[in-house]
Amino acid sequence: MGGILVAGILLVIGIIFGSRNERRHFDRIEQAEEELSDIKIFNIKTLPDNLEKGGALVTGNVVIAVDYFKVFIAGFIMLFGGRMSAYEKMMERARREALVRMQREAKKIGADAIYNTRIEFSAVGQRPNKIGGAELLAYGTAVRFS
């Protein structure tokens, strides 16, 4: 009985704060993307000719988890299969945040663009029957136009 009550409370907290956090995070990401839009991201290796000498590796990473309520819902969806939009959102959030952080690092060293960008995923803190967080890492080479 106590267990159910605790689970119920956690679900309610998850619903309220989880979706609020998510919305705010998306707002923050959009704002940051706007701010950093002068640093272009490419995932090609071919460089233009007008580059200054040298380059630097820049990275950005983030570990993100979904809230308790969404894990609960996901448990149901897994019975029948289908689209798990909660996890789609989580991955989108993490990927965009990682890119933004990479751009921020590039801006700090005064770069104009990032080439050969790669995005990598790894699962973090997973226990066998519980879905943990996801780490998204974005990295690339920051260069300066001459």
Added chain:
Amino acid sequence: MTDIIVTNLETVPGRQIIKHLGIVQGNTVRAKHVGRDIMAGLKNIVGGELRGYTELLTDAREEATQRMMGEAIEKGANAVVNVRFSTSSITAGASELYAYGTAVVVE
């Protein structure tokens, strides 16, 4: 340590590679401490970023990169090109961060 160029391109922009010195690598295996795990567990209820883990992985990756750069310097390189990162979880509580690239001498 600071004047070595690290890039994940196959060349260093604007410079010619004179000599290839072979692969250099660096790794580190990190476990999260219990306090962080508990905090992350709490954060898991509301979702969002698990900042403790983000920092941990950033530090670990930095260390792996430093080791790779150290090896490159030992070989007499002044740049590391085509750097790749990879992460693998060894057990539920620990992950390995691995960085590797090719040490080269550029003009």
